[in-house]
Amino acid sequence: MSILIVAEHDNASLKPATLNTVTAAGQLGGDIAVLVAGAGCSAAAQAAAEVAGVAKVLCADAPEYGHDLAENLAPLIAKLATDYAHVLAPATTFGKNVMPRAAALLDVQQISEISGIESPDTFVRPIYAGNAMATVQSADPIKIITVRTTAFDAAAAEGGSAPVEAVETTGDTDLASFLGQELTKSERPELTTAGIVISGGRGMQSGENFAMIERIADKLGAAVGASRAAVDAGYVPNDYQVGQTGKVVAPELYIAVGISGAIQHLAGMKDSKVIVAINKDEEAPIFQVADYGLVADLFQALPDLEKALG
Amino acid sequence: MKVLVPVKRVIDANVKVRVKADQTGVELTNVKMAMNPFCEIAVEEAVRMKEAGTATEVVVVSAGAQQAQETIRTGLAMGADRGILIQSDAPLEPLGVAKLLKAVVEKESADMVLMGKQAIDGDNNQTGQMLAALLGWPQGTFVSKIEKSDAGLKVTREVDGGLENVALKLPAVVTVDLRLNQPRYASLPNIMKAKKKQIDTMTPEDLGVDASPRLTVLKIVEPPARKAGVKVADVAELVDKLKNEAKVI
Numbered sequence: 001m002s003i004l005i006v007a008e009h010d011n012a013s014l015k016p017a018t019l020n021t022v023t024a025a026g027q028l029g030g031d032i033a034v035l036v037a038g039a040g041c042s043a044a045a046q047a048a049a050e051v052a053g054v055a056k057v058l059c060a061d062a063p064e065y066g067h068d069l070a071e072n073l074a075p076l077i078a079k080l081a082t083d084y085a086h087v088l089a090p091a092t093t094f095g096k097n098v099m100p101r102a103a104a105l106l107d108v109q110q111i112s113e114i115s116g117i118e119s120p121d122t123f124v125r126p127i128y129a130g131n132a133m134a135t136v137q138s139a140d141p142i143k144i145i146t147v148r149t150t151a152f153d154a155a156a157a158e159g160g161s162a163p164v165e166a167v168e169t170t171g172d173t174d175l176a177s178f179l180g181q182e183l184t185k186s187e188r189p190e191l192t193t194a195g196i197v198i199s200g201g202r203g204m205q206s207g208e209n210f211a212m213i214e215r216i217a218d219k220l221g222a223a224v225g226a227s228r229a230a231v232d233a234g235y236v237p238n239d240y241q242v243g244q245t246g247k248v249v250a251p252e253l254y255i256a257v258g259i260s261g262a263i264q265h266l267a268g269m270k271d272s273k274v275i276v277a278i279n280k281d282e283e284a285p286i287f288q289v290a291d292y293g294l295v296a297d298l299f300q301a302l303p304d305l306e307k308a309l310g
Numbered sequence: 311m312k313v314l315v316p317v318k319r320v321i322d323a324n325v326k327v328r329v330k331a332d333q334t335g336v337e338l339t340n341v342k343m344a345m346n347p348f349c350e351i352a353v354e355e356a357v358r359m360k361e362a363g364t365a366t367e368v369v370v371v372s373a374g375a376q377q378a379q380e381t382i383r384t385g386l387a388m389g390a391d392r393g394i395l396i397q398s399d400a401p402l403e404p405l406g407v408a409k410l411l412k413a414v415v416e417k418e419s420a421d422m423v424l425m426g427k428q429a430i431d432g433d434n435n436q437t438g439q440m441l442a443a444l445l446g447w448p449q450g451t452f453v454s455k456i457e458k459s460d461a462g463l464k465v466t467r468e469v470d471g472g473l474e475n476v477a478l479k480l481p482a483v484v485t486v487d488l489r490l491n492q493p494r495y496a497s498l499p500n501i502m503k504a505k506k507k508q509i510d511t512m513t514p515e516d517l518g519v520d521a522s523p524r525l526t527v528l529k530i531v532e533p534p535a536r537k538a539g540v541k542v543a544d545v546a547e548l549v550d551k552l553k554n555e556a557k558v559i
Contacts, residue, residue, distance in 0.1 A: 069476070070439065071448050078526050093469040097451045100404070100439035109405040109524035112434045122528065127433055131327040132336055135528040175448035179464065179475040192470070196558070220559060227321065228488065232329070238454065238468045238489060245348075245428065245488065247470065253558040264430075270536055274556045282541075291539035291556065304545040310558075 001030040001120065004058075006077055006089040006098070009036060010043035011066075014051070016193045017090035018159060020149035025088050027117045027152075031055040035080060035167075037073055039066030045164045052159035062169040063207075067178035068094055074101035074148020076170045081106055081142055085120065091146035091248075092192075103144040110144040111136060115151035123177055129267035130242040149192065150250035150271055184237050186224075191240070194223035196253045197272070199242055202229035203279065203298055210235055212302040214255060219309045225249065225269075227259045243268035248289075258298045261286025278302075311480075313356045314420040315390065317349040317372050317383040320431045333529040345381045348426025350388075351486045354493040355456065357389035357423050364458045367391050369418060373410050373521075375399055386504035387496035390501075393509035394418075395413055398521065406433075406521030408440035413517035415445060420481070422463075427452050427485040437441060438485035448478040454489045499502045 008015040018034075025032045032053055035116045036045040037060040045059040058080065058237045064072040081102065089095035091113040103110040115133070116124030122137045123145065186297055191197060198220070200213045210224070217224045225247070226240040242249055244267040254272035259265060261277070268274070270289050277290035280297050287293040294301060311436035321327060321336070322344040328337045345353075359365035372378040373396040382393035396410050415423060428435035442449035450456075450465035454473070457464040462480040466473050468487045478484075496504070514521045542548045552559045 026325055070442075070451075074443060092516060093467075096435050097439065097449075098435035101443040101449065103436070104405060104408060104443035107405070109403050110434075110436055111525070116475060126533070127530070128321070128327040128336060128431060130533055131432065132329045133533050134530045136525045138525055139529055140524050175479055176450075177448075177477045181469075181472065181474045185428040221383065237331035237472060238487075239470060239472050244430065244433065245452050246391060253552070253556070264323070274552070274558050275536075275539075278550070287541075288538050289536045292548055292551055293539065293541045294545070296544070301545055305549070308545050308549045 001085040003028055003030050003032050003034060003086045003088060004080060004084040005034045005050055006087065006095070007034050007036045007044065008090055008092060008094045009041065011041040011082070013042045013115055014044055014047045014150060016154060016190070017092050017149045019051065019086050019154035020088045021147045022053055022150045022155035024032065024114070024117065024147045025086070025153040026053050026155070028086055028120055030085065033058055033084070035077065035215045037065040037076055039063050047157070049162040049164050050158050050160050052156040054160045054162045057162050057164040058167045059164050060167050060169050064169070064172035069176050069178060070097065070098040070101045071173045071175040072170070073098045074105055075173070077102040078105035079170060080167065084142065086143045086145060088145045088147055090149050092149070093191060095146045097235045099146050106144065108140045108142055108144045109138065110146070111138060113148045114145055115148045129263050130270065131263060148248060150248050184239050189215055189221065189223045191223040191225055192249055193248050195251055196220045196222035197225050197249050198222050198228055198255040198257065199225035199227065199259060200235070201227035201259030202233065202256050204230055204235055207235040212306070213264050216302065216306050216309065219306065227265045256286050257302065259286055260284045261289065311364050311421040312367045312369070312414055312418065312419060313359060314423045314492065315349070315352050315356045315368060315370050315385065316383055316423065316437070317353065317370055317381050318346040318429045319343050319372065319374060319378045320346045320429055323347050323430055329530055329532045333531055335530050343377070346426055346429045346535055348428060348486060350493040351488065351490050352424045352426050353385045353388050353390060354491050355486060358491065360389065369394060369420070371396065371411065371414055373398060373402055373407050382509055383504050384496065386429050386507045387501045388494060389500065392507055395509055395511045396517065397511050398514055401523055402521055403523045403525060404434050404436035405440055406523065407437050408444055409519045410514055410517060410521055411441050412444045413519050423483045425483070425485055427487055438483050442483035445483070448482045450476055450478050450482060452487045453484050454487050456484060456490070456494045499547040
């Protein structure tokens with residue numbers, strides 16, 4: 001029995017989420033192969049070969065794989081999948097986009113965003129924004145799975161020396177084309193892998209006020225997140241959103257500022273190790289999950305916190 | 311352009327979900343149900359396309375029990391033209407739903423499918439991508455902006471790093487994200503009008519589709535509860551606790 005992982009990468013290096021997926025694959029048992037499909041992706045393939053626990057790297061290098069278009073990647077994954085018992089990808093926007101398309105081509109019912117592995121055919125996954133945990137058993141011959149990365153530690157990026165094998169490419173379906181991207185530039189750590197996250201909500205009242213959060217983030221080496229309300233109001237870009245339909249984070253420390261704590265937000269952060277809530281409404285539901293709650297006006301508390309951190 | 315909008319009936323987003331004591335599922339008896347919020351955004355966008363003259367007809371489709379008709383009526387009250395109910399009392403999974411929708415798309419000769427990126431019950435985020443695969447159509451997922459062009463569609467996708475623009479040929483499947491639009495409330499006259507709009511009912515057998523599930527749900531349980539912690543008096547105490555008790559800063 002062997003496992004294929006669909007790597008998320010930027011051609012030059014692997015995205016951290018790929019390393020968590022390797023750990024999940026390790027719990028299934030069996031040889032782990034990693035597919036690196038991209039355009040000019042030999043550096044990313046080499047990085048995959050060095051990950052501890054990887055037995056083989058399949059490198060599909062062609063222009064049509066350059067921008068992660070599901071229309072071009074899914075046929076490749078579906079073609080390779082028939083040699084494997086499991087195909088895994090991280091449950092990021094990359095994995096969520098491409099894997100169901102590959103699953104349908106294989107006539108397989110995907111198992112989304114698993115947070116636990118009971119046996120090679122039985123998995124645990126959150127449903128209803130994490131308000132219930134379902135244990136499901138798959139009858140499909142190939143298991144197509146996306147992995148909730150916060151539920152599995154990252155595998156060591158070094159220590160392996162797997163061979164890299166070029167695989168035959170599947171061509172351009174010519175259904176979709178990449179036009180461009182507007183990526184949020186930040187010197188801060190990436191939200192989903194940061195050790196500390198500080199998020200702001202509707203209580204921040206404006207985008208300018210997020211500067212108070214950013215200054216504290218810089219003192220703590222933290223990433224900045226937000227609730228849906230803050231993103232909808234245009235205070236911060238969409239990729240800041242933590243929650244059921246945004247990003248799921250589980251840092252060592254999560255600081256929620258001016259966030260009431262709707263279940264959709266809690267779904268994205270309640271597995272954090274230590275949660276701090278700062279809110280002037282002492283009835284706010286966020287306090288029900290917070291290890292440390294501070295009932296205070298954030299416009300007083302944030303400057304005080306910045307000062308206290310030196 | 312004929313636009314098909316699949317919609318799902320789910321527990322209302324504001325209801326606190328309770329797991330059944332026998333671990334077979336979540337409590338649905340006497341629980342308020344509503345249209346999945348992402349589906350509402352899809353219906354709104356389709357109706358706006360019709361109002362702008364890009365769409366000629368908007369057809370709302372739902373697969374599920376008889377009560378899913380109420381959800382279709384909600385879509386009709388928002389401005390969709392007619393509805394289709396694929397009636398099934400058996401549990402449906404995304405792959406099965408995608409197969410049913412494919413049959414309807416072909417029967418209706420639709421040019422575009424506009425749907426939610428995920429349903430807030432199963433949180434699968436699969437059906438649109440699967441439908442696109444089965445039809446051999448392009449897919450624009452997690453979309454926050456749609457523009458019609460001569461060549462097809464230009465969509466803006468919300469991805470982990472920010473935003474991405476992709477051109478799709480038509481016909482296409484587009485799955486919508488939260489920030490595409492703000493769905494309207496149906497007005498009373500439109501709710502009344504919706505009662506007279508046509509809803510056709512068919513079964514998976516009528517469509518010649520085997521939608522039987524591939525997954526067996528062994529159990530559904532509550533997640534481990536998080537204990538509420540302590541309230542601190544001020545920032546100084548908070549920083550002290552984080553440094554000396556939790557040791558996280």
